[in-house]
Amino acid sequence: MSKNRGVSSYTHTQKQLDNYANQHNPNNPAYWANLNNHANQCNPNNELFYCGRKNKAITKK
Numbered sequence: 001m002s003k004n005r006g007v008s009s010y011t012h013t014q015k016q017l018d019n020y021a022n023q024h025n026p027n028n029p030a031y032w033a034n035l036n037n038h039a040n041q042c043n044p045n046n047e048l049f050y051c052g053r054k055n056k057a058i059t060k061k
Contacts, residue, residue: 007020022030040048 006024007017009017012020019030022028023034025031037048040046041051043049
């Protein structure tokens, strides 16, 4: 059973391992892009907040 410690080279390709490492390294732009995207999706003042929601009563244009 997995202990949630990353990804395994037995089940993932090298490219998948590299992508995972980039998204979890604060010195990489992919890390900050992922963090900013998550923050935008959690912020009701941002239009990305409403993109994945069923109730789109308030839309910002």
